[in-house]
Amino acid sequence: MRQSDSGQAKGTSGSPQTSLEQQSLKQKAAENEAIAKREDYLRNELSKSSPLKIPNSAQITDQKKNGYDQVKYNWERGGYKYQSRWHTRTPGAPKDQVNTWVVEKRKPGIGNGPNARPAEHYVLVGKSNGTYKWVDKKKWDAAIRARKNGTATKEQKEMLDNGHWKAQ
16 A cells, blocks of 8 residues: 555545644634633632622623623512623723622613603612612712713712722
8 A cells, every 4th residue: 555545645644634623623622611611700709709699590791891801790680680790990990990890780660551660770889787778870870970070079989989899
């Protein structure tokens, strides 16, 4: 049997084609393992440092944003939609800001009828003796705008500091 008839020219063992395919498969396996490790970390480790307990059923969104990383945990309970959002320091944030959590809850409004009600949207800004303190999202957004403009009051700064929970 001649060397060229050994099967190497047909892409079997030892051919450069097989070697590239094997490299590609190894790389994909390594990427899948890294993804699985990241998902396990997000589900079982990072979520534990949230100021509000995140249920195992929460949907997780892992994002690379413009200048920072963010992970969102979303779930529903008691008629509210919750989001506990972890993020690294955002561009333009105070220099001493570290990785933090921001927790929101919202309840959709009902436009008309006997059970009509406005929408509710809050941000978690405190916890004392097991009771959570929530502030209206409009007030929160106004404080963010004021801080960006350099006009934030002491109360607004404290609210924003208290609503950015340091990640463990």
